[in-house]
Amino acid sequence: WLWDYIIVPHIWRPYIAAKRLREQGIRGPPYKFLKGCNEDVKKMKDAADDLVLDVHDHNYLPRITNVDGEPFVYWFGAKPRICIFNYEWARQILSSKSGHFLKNDTTPTVLALLGKGLVLVEGIDWERHRRVINPAFTMDKIKMMTKTMVACAQNMVKELEDQASSNKNGETQVELDKQFQELTADIISHTAFGSSYKLGIEAFHAQKELQEIAVKSLLNVQIPGFSYLPTKGNWRKLTLEKKLRGTLMQIIQSRLSSKGSGYGSDLLGLMLEACIATDQGREQHQLSLSIDEIIHECKTFFFAGHETTSLLLTWTVFLLSVYPEWQARLRLEALRECGKENPNGDNLSKLKEARKLMSMVFLETLRLYGPALFLQRKPLTDITVGETKIPKDHAIIIPSAIMHRDKEIWGDDTDEFNPLRFQNGVTRAAKVPHALLAFSIGPRSCIGQNFAMLEAKSVMAMILKKFSFTLSPNYVHAPVDLLTLQPKFGLPVVLRLLDA
């Protein structure tokens, strides 16, 4: 036991891995028994935590990391992670269709949070899941969902409008980040679960708490078997997992029992149609999912589908508050394309065109404040990338947030907010066509990117047409890495009714 569970994985393998990498010139902080670098990373983050930035300063990297430049290795517990910064290597790894690069191992808490759905499944299972789910994300389907997105956004805007008009000056101060979280959860819940959206919101609250636990546990010392001990934290995690599963099961049961001519054309409906095909005794074929897989997919879509879009909206409002001239330009564009009407599939398509300012602003926000700070992969076998031999099972970290500031690729103004860099389209904004990694690239790139952009555009157009906004004096600029990039102290904003 000592040999298999302690000496080999926690002493022998890290020692050999470090030696092999050192021989190739890849260095990094020393491995520490059980802890790896987790404690040091935690200390480094704590030390940088007091660093508050000016709102015009978009280089928040010193708050979350102290690395750049050359590839190096660090230790997540006993597991080596090789951090690379090279765009060509990143392209090779992310675009590989050979199945040579898998998603990296994840901790049990992150797995409970995210579910073993499309983001984490591999190989033929991934192909099967993606085939079932792809039809829910065609542009036509997403355009049809605009109505739901707009209806949800209208409720939020109306509430804010009432708040503002009850004040003489037509102003209200709100924590917009929280509003966006509720709104995007509402939207994904309606679009994925239809009439069971209220249960979806319950699931969202359980998932939110699981996320907090996941963030806290991520940099803890990795003691083997610790997650199975009956601690208070592990108990809470188990209770939340049960609640989340139970709620999702309830949503599924209610859909199964209300079947009319089909299960519906939303995401859940599509997955259930695929599931029933298996249930009816056909062999596991290319278009089938089990109920358990559907539960995992629901978790995946709930997390991947609301948190990221809510952050895109949050950081965009932050930037438009700091650059009021851009806010005014976007308002004019929204009024020109949508007039007094609410956005709909057609006028939003116009805002979607690459040359539109709204698209450029969202892309620039994703470059500077993309929700995912890095991408991770691990090779299935020993592999050479560039001239570096990467042994199998060594995680590869592609730090998109750092790479989005590479001056050689993006030019000297990388730390500045300059949406016009995207005026000729996303592939011509930098020296390489795949420079923007916010949605990743290659076969595992984000399936929900069109959904997210359309949702963000609907919401932003509706806000811009009703309000002007500035940062509240209470806003503190301190972006923080909590699995995704978030404003540490939220986004308090003063909204002013335009026709006040």
Ligand code: HEM
């Ligand atoms: C601004 C919003 C969003 C951002 C920045 C974003 C970012 C990403 C990134 C970086 C990946 C690749 C992860 C990797 O390679 O390891 C990804 C994958 C994924 N995203 Fe998104 N995402 C967003 C919105 C959404 C939405 C709205 C949905 C669903 C409704 C969604 C569902 C997914 C799924 C299912 C995958 C896995 C795809 C696969 O592996 O086949 N995302 N996303």
